[in-house]
Amino acid sequence: MTPRPDSLAAAEARVRQLAESFGGDPARWPEADRLGAEAWIAAHPAEARQLLDDARSLDRLLFAWEAPRPTEGVTTRVQSAAPVQVRQSLRRAWVLTLTGGAALAAACLAGIVAAPRLVDPVARPAEAPAYASDPDSILAEAMTPWEAPVAESATGARS
Amino acid sequence: MSRPATDALGRIHSEGPAASSRVDDPDADLVRRVGSGDLLAVRALTARKLPRLTALAARVLGDAAEAEDVAQESLIRAWRQAPVWRFGEARFDTWLHRVTLNLCRDRLRRVRPGGPQDLEALVDPGPAPDRGLEARDVGDRVAAAMAILPARQREAVVLCHYQEMGNIQAAAALGISVEALESLLSRGRRALRTALSDLVA
Numbered sequence: 313m314t315p316r317p318d319s320l321a322a323a324e325a326r327v328r329q330l331a332e333s334f335g336g337d338p339a340r341w342p343e344a345d346r347l348g349a350e351a352w353i354a355a356h357p358a359e360a361r362q363l364l365d366d367a368r369s370l371d372r373l374l375f376a377w378e379a380p381r382p383t384e385g386v387t388t389r390v391q392s393a394a395p396v397q398v399r400q401s402l403r404r405a406w407v408l409t410l411t412g413g414a415a416l417a418a419a420c421l422a423g424i425v426a427a428p429r430l431v432d433p434v435a436r437p438a439e440a441p442a443y444a445s446d447p448d449s450i451l452a453e454a455m456t457p458w459e460a461p462v463a464e465s466a467t468g469a470r471s
Numbered sequence: 472m473s474r475p476a477t478d479a480l481g482r483i484h485s486e487g488p489a490a491s492s493r494v495d496d497p498d499a500d501l502v503r504r505v506g507s508g509d510l511l512a513v514r515a516l517t518a519r520k521l522p523r524l525t526a527l528a529a530r531v532l533g534d535a536a537e538a539e540d541v542a543q544e545s546l547i548r549a550w551r552q553a554p555v556w557r558f559g560e561a562r563f564d565t566w567l568h569r570v571t572l573n574l575c576r577d578r579l580r581r582v583r584p585g586g587p588q589d590l591e592a593l594v595d596p597g598p599a600p601d602r603g604l605e606a607r608d609v610g611d612r613v614a615a616a617m618a619i620l621p622a623r624q625r626e627a628v629v630l631c632h633y634q635e636m637g638n639i640q641a642a643a644a645l646g647i648s649v650e651a652l653e654s655l656l657s658r659g660r661r662a663l664r665t666a667l668s669d670l671v672a
Contacts, residue, residue, distance in 0.1 A: 379526035397550035
């Protein structure tokens with residue numbers, strides 16, 4: 313079956329996009345695109361060569377920039393730090409596990425202790441309420457003279 | 472050929488806690504051994520990651536000495552992480568790259584708000600016998616062109632071109648979608664091509 317012209321144009325456009333983004337080596341292109349792109353490249357060798365060569369010329373330039381290698385000093389420092397860091401991390405993980413477990417245990421214990429108090433929601437309080445409940449007491453409370461607080465500065469100013 | 476659907480990319484290859492399948496990590500065995508205190512594994516993981524992280528930091532920061540500090544800090548965090556690493560959720564290498572990039576960004580923000588400047592520090596002190604003056608000059612030009620890229624474009628190019636990460640892994644390291652990564656790469660490479668137009672064959 314011959315592919316439709318619009319799908320061919322789309323395929324070419326996609327190969328161009330891939331080369332512009334990922335360079336001229338199809339091995340570095342996204343896996344999901346590679347098979348389809350390689351099929352188009354195989355079917356259109358002349359156009360593909362021009363397109364890929366163009367991208368490869370930039371790739372070659374970019375590879376001329378070499379990065380520094382790590383020194384012996386940093387290698388030694390990194391390796392010598394490992395035992396302490398691993399130990400501390402393990403200790404921290406243990407502490408977190410233990411404190412997490414302890415917190416859970418404490419929460420359970422608190423629940424066990426508090427549970428009997430929660431089972432009777434209408435339980436009467438042990439002492440009488442702090443407010444008057446019978447008519448005589450209410451009247452006596454109302455007749456008690458009210459003493460207004462006197463500011464210290466005001467009395468001082470008068471004397 | 473049609474463009475792959477986003478869900479296919481995300482579903483099949485995505486990294487992180489949301490991944491539906493467990494991530495296949497080539498570093499898993501070493502990380503497990505480091506976490507149990509195996510010093511041989513520490514050496515092996517250092518040999519595998521330290522040059523890689525130093526190169527990443529050097530290209531993002533534009534400063535070899537600072538890059539070494541950042542790479543050292545990243546690996547020290549790796550030692551702390553190894554005993555409690557949750558295998559299968561993400562690649563350890565992706566996590567390390569993310570840590571390194573964050574440390575680089577912190578330094579760029581704190582020390583040099585303008586971005587990388589000390590490009591001379593990136594040039595190797597002595598040329599290798601098989602390496603002529605011309606290659607060194609080209610390297611310097613590339614470093615200068617990379618330094619003036621917007622930070623995110625520079626990070627994307629460094630991850631995909633120099634660190635040889637796939638699009639899924641690079642996007643995860645940057646915390647962006649694969650589509651956003653591709654856009655950053657495309658714009659970054661276009662800017663580099665313009666800056667180096669006299670050298671591009």
